[in-house]
Amino acid sequence: MTDRMATAGPVPAGLGGRSLLMAAGLFAVLAVATLVGGRYGLLLAIGLGFGITLEGLRFGFAGPWRAMILRREPAGLLAQLLAIALVAVVAIPLIGANPSELIGAHAPVGWAMVGGAFVFGICMQLVLGCGSGTLVNAGSGNAVAALALPFFAVGSFLGAYHIDWWNGLGLAPVMVLDGLSGLGVTLAALAAVALAAIWLGVPGGARLPRRLWLAAAALAVLALLNLVVAGQPWGVVYGLGLWAAKGAVAMGADLSASAFWSAPAQVERLRESVLTDVTSLTNIGMIAGAVGVSLWRGGLGTAVPGLPAKAWVAAVISGLLLGYSSRLAFGCNVGAFFSGISTGSLHGWVWFVAAFVGSWVGIRLRPGLGLEGPR
Numbered sequence: 001m002t003d004r005m006a007t008a009g010p011v012p013a014g015l016g017g018r019s020l021l022m023a024a025g026l027f028a029v030l031a032v033a034t035l036v037g038g039r040y041g042l043l044l045a046i047g048l049g050f051g052i053t054l055e056g057l058r059f060g061f062a063g064p065w066r067a068m069i070l071r072r073e074p075a076g077l078l079a080q081l082l083a084i085a086l087v088a089v090v091a092i093p094l095i096g097a098n099p100s101e102l103i104g105a106h107a108p109v110g111w112a113m114v115g116g117a118f119v120f121g122i123c124m125q126l127v128l129g130c131g132s133g134t135l136v137n138a139g140s141g142n143a144v145a146a147l148a149l150p151f152f153a154v155g156s157f158l159g160a161y162h163i164d165w166w167n168g169l170g171l172a173p174v175m176v177l178d179g180l181s182g183l184g185v186t187l188a189a190l191a192a193v194a195l196a197a198i199w200l201g202v203p204g205g206a207r208l209p210r211r212l213w214l215a216a217a218a219l220a221v222l223a224l225l226n227l228v229v230a231g232q233p234w235g236v237v238y239g240l241g242l243w244a245a246k247g248a249v250a251m252g253a254d255l256s257a258s259a260f261w262s263a264p265a266q267v268e269r270l271r272e273s274v275l276t277d278v279t280s281l282t283n284i285g286m287i288a289g290a291v292g293v294s295l296w297r298g299g300l301g302t303a304v305p306g307l308p309a310k311a312w313v314a315a316v317i318s319g320l321l322l323g324y325s326s327r328l329a330f331g332c333n334v335g336a337f338f339s340g341i342s343t344g345s346l347h348g349w350v351w352f353v354a355a356f357v358g359s360w361v362g363i364r365l366r367p368g369l370g371l372e373g374p375r
Contacts, residue, residue, distance in 0.1 A: 021292050028288065036275045042229050043278050047285015048292070049222045050234070054136045055290040059215035061130045061333035065359045074201035078194055079212040080338070085190045086220035087342035091227055092183045095343060104343030105233040107330035108174045109350050112166035116159075116328030117336065117351040121358020123318040123325065124333070126366060131236035131332030134322065135283055139290030141300030147312065148319030149240075155323025156241030157248065161258040166328050175346040182344045189349065190341070223342070230278040233339035237326045239279035245270060311370035329355075 025048055033041025053059060064076020095102045107113070124130045127148045129137045134152055137145030177185050198206045226234045245261055249270055255261035261270070274280045294300045326332040329351055331340060337355070340348025 018296055021295055025288070025292060032275055032281070036273060039229060040275055040278075040281055043226070043281040044285045046222055046226050046229065047282035048289040049218070049285070050132070050282060051136055051139060051286035051289020051291075052293055053215055053218045053222065053289075054132060054286065055140055055293040057211045057215035057218070059212065059219065060133050060136075061337070062124045062128055062133050062359070065356060066125060066128070066363060068197065068201070069360055069363055072200060072202045073205045074197035075205060075208050075212060077197050078206060079208055079216045081190050081194050081197075082208075082213075083216040083219045083223075084338055084342045085187055086216065087223045087338075088183060088186050088190075088344070090224055091233070091342050092178060092186065092344050093180070094224075094227070096178050101231060102227060103232050104176065104345060105235065105331060105335055105339035105348070106174050106176050106343065106345040107336070107340065107347045108171040109347050110167060110171035111169045112163075112328040113171075113330055113347060114350060114354045116166075116325040117354035118358040118361075119321055119325035120329055120332060121355035121360075122362035122365065123322045123358075124355075125359045125362030126318040126369065126371060127315055127322070130334070131240075131322070131326060132286060132334050134319070135236065135286045136290040139287035140294040144307075144312075144315045148315050148322065151316050151319030152323040153240040153244040155320040155325075156237050156327050157244035157323070158320075159324040159327025160238075160241050160245075160260045161255070163327055164259040177344040177346065186341065186344060223339070226278075226282060227343075230282075232278065233335070233343055234282065235279050235331065235335040235339060236283060237279075237323070237332050237335055239277060239281075239283040240323060241327065242269060242277055242280060243274065246274065308370040314369040314371060 029041045029045045032044045067073040068077050095104050129145050134145050134149050138149045223234045336351040
């Protein structure tokens, strides 16, 4: 999914083990469908598809940005732009034709939103994973991601708790590029970014390997399925915050002081099973899909060479800030960048610029924090 600390050579699982993995995945989907409904079972299956694609085809967000900044290798970024374009061609007209049934990842631009995206960009390079990357890396056994993930959830919960105060600093009206003209502008902007990446990249660096073509196409199909089945675009951050909020309530916390968590819709969501939350289901599926791919290859875990204590502290703080900042920014690389741009939201483009600048900063902070240096 993203750069790894180090990897040991896996021993591929045998035919019996792989058959058990496939059976377990099918059983989980059928169990959810039986318990809470076919729609939710299908969403879990879509989440499994995301996890299998991201981990199996080594498609990520943080790693390709790092490759572009450090080595001027644009292939991974180009694959992201291609996937977004494929989704936009279908999603923007589809949402326009079904406004009462489908919603886009539309959000306003504001001071906190820009600052949140910038901080998110820094932290995702410190842990080498964005929202989806942290889920998938944790599922594949990456120790740094596994440590960061629960703090990501806590940060998302806290960011939502405080979001009304942050939004009070100022928000512009939501701006959406819709209709055929909006689709044309979106595709033209994606092409312009792609051409700039090719121009800035190393000679020959724009050639996409077959796995990235396949991954871009698979993610586009899965994202469109998510939109149709869930009624909303692919997202990550809300589900993580909901998990932490449910944990807080279970421990007796009173969330009535938060305008966000005390809203009727959120109170109802806190009372219901996590299996009826569409974002939670795809998040669970991503983790499980990554676990499945790792076991298919022969086992979980990545060897972490003796990181100093400050590196582990940095991972904890980065995880917390990833969650908090992504709530202020109305999403992560998935919810804001991928889904925002592909459904015509202007905030997705602003998020992209702010987070990319933050990534540049984060890469340069890594050596001083005892994390893996630039390579």
